[in-house]
Amino acid sequence: MFFPFMFGIMFGDIGHGGVLFVLAFLLVKNADTLKKLPDFAALVQVRYLFLLMGLCALYCGIIYNDFMSLTWNIFGSCFENVPDSEETVYIKGCTYPIGFDPKWYIASNELNFFNSFKMKFAIIYGVSQMIFGILLKGVNNLYFKDYLSFICEFLPQLIFMCITFGYMGVMIMLKWGQSWEGRTDQAPSIINAMINIPLQGGSTEGKPLFDLESQESLQQSILFWSFLCIPWMLLPKPIVEVIQHYSGKEHEKKPSKALEPKDESKEALLPVQSSQKSINQSALAEELRLQLIQKEKEKEQRRKQLEEQRLKEQVAEEDLQNDQPQKLLPKQPEKTGEHGHGHDEFDIGELAVHQIIETIEFVLGSISNTASYLRLWALSLAHGQLAKVFFEKCIGAGIEDGNVIVLVIGWPVFLHCTIGVLMCMDLMECFLHALRLQWVEFQSKFYKADGIKFMPFSFKEVLTNQPKDQ
Numbered sequence: 001m002f003f004p005f006m007f008g009i010m011f012g013d014i015g016h017g018g019v020l021f022v023l024a025f026l027l028v029k030n031a032d033t034l035k036k037l038p039d040f041a042a043l044v045q046v047r048y049l050f051l052l053m054g055l056c057a058l059y060c061g062i063i064y065n066d067f068m069s070l071t072w073n074i075f076g077s078c079f080e081n082v083p084d085s086e087e088t089v090y091i092k093g094c095t096y097p098i099g100f101d102p103k104w105y106i107a108s109n110e111l112n113f114f115n116s117f118k119m120k121f122a123i124i125y126g127v128s129q130m131i132f133g134i135l136l137k138g139v140n141n142l143y144f145k146d147y148l149s150f151i152c153e154f155l156p157q158l159i160f161m162c163i164t165f166g167y168m169g170v171m172i173m174l175k176w177g178q179s180w181e182g183r184t185d186q187a188p189s190i191i192n193a194m195i196n197i198p199l200q201g202g203s204t205e206g207k208p209l210f211d212l213e214s215q216e217s218l219q220q221s222i223l224f225w226s227f228l229c230i231p232w233m234l235l236p237k238p239i240v241e242v243i244q245h246y247s248g249k250e251h252e253k254k255p256s257k258a259l260e261p262k263d264e265s266k267e268a269l270l271p272v273q274s275s276q277k278s279i280n281q282s283a284l285a286e287e288l289r290l291q292l293i294q295k296e297k298e299k300e301q302r303r304k305q306l307e308e309q310r311l312k313e314q315v316a317e318e319d320l321q322n323d324q325p326q327k328l329l330p331k332q333p334e335k336t337g338e339h340g341h342g343h344d345e346f347d348i349g350e351l352a353v354h355q356i357i358e359t360i361e362f363v364l365g366s367i368s369n370t371a372s373y374l375r376l377w378a379l380s381l382a383h384g385q386l387a388k389v390f391f392e393k394c395i396g397a398g399i400e401d402g403n404v405i406v407l408v409i410g411w412p413v414f415l416h417c418t419i420g421v422l423m424c425m426d427l428m429e430c431f432l433h434a435l436r437l438q439w440v441e442f443q444s445k446f447y448k449a450d451g452i453k454f455m456p457f458s459f460k461e462v463l464t465n466q467p468k469d470q
Helices: 003-011 012-030 038-045 048-062 102-106 109-144 146-177 191-198 212-234 236-258 261-280 285-324 325-331 341-372 375-401 404-445 461-462
Strands: 079-081 086-089
Touching: 003 048, 003 109, 003 375, 003 404, 012 038, 012 048, 012 102, 012 404, 038 048, 048 285, 102 109, 102 261, 109 146, 109 341, 109 375, 109 404, 146 191, 146 212, 146 236, 146 341, 212 341, 341 404, 375 404
Parallel strands: none
Antiparallel strands: 079 086
């Protein structure tokens, strides 16, 4: 649901989302017929995804109270006009039932209001989704019993994300929940507060969001723990893995004491003794015996080769049929200590470099990924403004003036702009940006894409490939 919901945030509009939902519903309803048509076969495969995308866009459009740049005044407004004045007054105790009050769309600060809301919402949603992705990583570590990664990667990453950008999200909600009417100059700057944490040791400039002493003490603790999480992610895991590796080699060396040179020399005497005993036998019988032994060895060797070849061909045939290359992975050579000491040193260096890259990628990625979620704000705002411009420039003026000629000319232009730009180009743009957020910003927290091909679950495949004896 994350992907279609992020698409809905950017494409939120009752009209455009409703059209997409209806088209997807028709795809679902007529799937059997459309599958036979080459032009619609690809769309039928993703019909349910489009259905969810349209549903989420419709839902977000209801929240925005936006219908192709127009607003629905269904429940009335919580603001009333002052007689003989252009000012509006808020009705105390009034709460609009769902979405935004329609008065905001005719207010002088309309753009600033929606710009502020969508930007804050994008940050809060993005941080929440990334924290959820880190939690999934912890669940994976526990499931696969990778307790070292759980302690040395999951815990510091979760703490770092929560105390830095999670704290920023809490500050946004605290500031958002207060009324700054008449004292907007006293509103604290969250951006400056976040910048001052590393640059000025957590000190606060200007008016604090809450108690000054408590806020500075909290931000100093945030600075300490955030810096502590970096070596926590960087050092313990490779050190523990190196210790485990060498302790494992020491255990492997212990049973090899039985294979000393003196034992080999004793074993080497056995063939000599047996050969001395066979001197009394006839030379012909000895030669025949050796030939029989050699033939048996050759037969056994050929049999093993044929068996191995048959198994390889069987595995290759099954992989080609089922398209499951992961079956060949267990046949790859395991990393053991057979390559000598130089190979172990190479592994240590590779392990250290890998952990350094992982740490740097997470710390810098947490900043860049949070900023990347601002595309939810940017594309949502752009979609709404494009719809508004198309409506006002094509048919808005004709409606206000009552000019039929302008309406007749402007309506086809508005229709083509809506379909071509908003329903095609902007839909694809929102689709790609939502896919980027899903794949990079969210899934990178727990999914490595390390070579195992994704195989979607299918009842048909399970029943088809089921052995006959089951």
